[in-house]
Amino acid sequence: NAGVTQxxxxxxxxxxxxxxxxxxxxxxxxxxxxxRQDPGMGLRLIYYSASEGTTDKGEVPNGYNVSxxxxxxxxxxxxxxxxxxxxxYFCASSDGQGYGYTFGSGTRLTVV
Amino acid sequence: xxSVTQLDSQVPVFEEAPVELRCNYSSSVSVYLFWYVxxxxxxxxxxxxxxxGSTLVESINGFEAEFNKSQTSFHxxxxxxxxxxxxxxxxxxxxxGSARQLTFGSGTQLTVLP
Numbered sequence: 001n002a003g004v005t006q007x008x009x010x011x012x013x014x015x016x017x018x019x020x021x022x023x024x025x026x027x028x029x030x031x032x033x034x035x036r037q038d039p040g041m042g043l044r045l046i047y048y049s050a051s052e053g054t055t056d057k058g059e060v061p062n063g064y065n066v067s068x069x070x071x072x073x074x075x076x077x078x079x080x081x082x083x084x085x086x087x088x089y090f091c092a093s094s095d096g097q098g099y100g101y102t103f104g105s106g107t108r109l110t111v112v
Numbered sequence: 113x114x115s116v117t118q119l120d121s122q123v124p125v126f127e128e129a130p131v132e133l134r135c136n137y138s139s140s141v142s143v144y145l146f147w148y149v150x151x152x153x154x155x156x157x158x159x160x161x162x163x164x165g166s167t168l169v170e171s172i173n174g175f176e177a178e179f180n181k182s183q184t185s186f187h188x189x190x191x192x193x194x195x196x197x198x199x200x201x202x203x204x205x206x207x208x209g210s211a212r213q214l215t216f217g218s219g220t221q222l223t224v225l226p
Contacts, residue, residue, distance in 0.1 A: 004155075033213070040121065042202060042216040043156075058213070090155060100146050101214060103155035 006104035023091030135203035
């Protein structure tokens with residue numbers, strides 16, 4: 001089925017470890033996004049990529065980096081994980097025309 | 113910059129009763145408006161959207177929302193809820209010309225009681 005695929009689905013890290021969250025979409029969308037979801041705070045934009053070759057900071061970029069590898073793939077990297085980065089991370093894509101996003105199923109990350 | 117306020121964090125309601133989930137937004141330009149639903153341990157799914165035209169929009173499962181520009185609101189309603197409607201609902205706004213970034217509200221947990 002067409003959509004957005006995120007890996008892994010679950011991850012536990014120790015403070016200071018690094019990891020990369022992977023995201024791929026097969027809808028030929030131009031724009032891709034990374035959000036984090038925390039209780040009572042909704043979804044907050046970490047980084048986005050309006051088109052292949054471009055990335056921009058969102059509302060909460062500190063502690064994260066991203067790479068738009070090609071049109072399909074947009075990865076999120078935590079260089080030195082902190083307990084404050086414990087969250088559920090969602091990747092999304094859109095055609096950039098204002099018709100809403102398609103979300104992946106999420107990555108539940110715990111930093112101990 | 114745009115912002116979204118969902119006025120109720122939790123809404124319990126009995127099965128077959130009507131429900132309204134409130135959403136207000138703030139923006140200095142024209143907007144697109146969305147409602148997303150999230151079932152437990154799943155991602156967000158688009159429920160309905162307002163882009164232009166008729167201010168009343170409907171979903172396939174009986175929800176509707178009305179765009180009210182003067183009150184800057186986009187409340188979600190359903191005349192008769194089912195147990196299966198239990199989920200978290202997010203209102204979101206996207207400004208024209210903003211690279212179509214969505215700003216989300218904090219969410220409303222709808223719990224339908226038997």
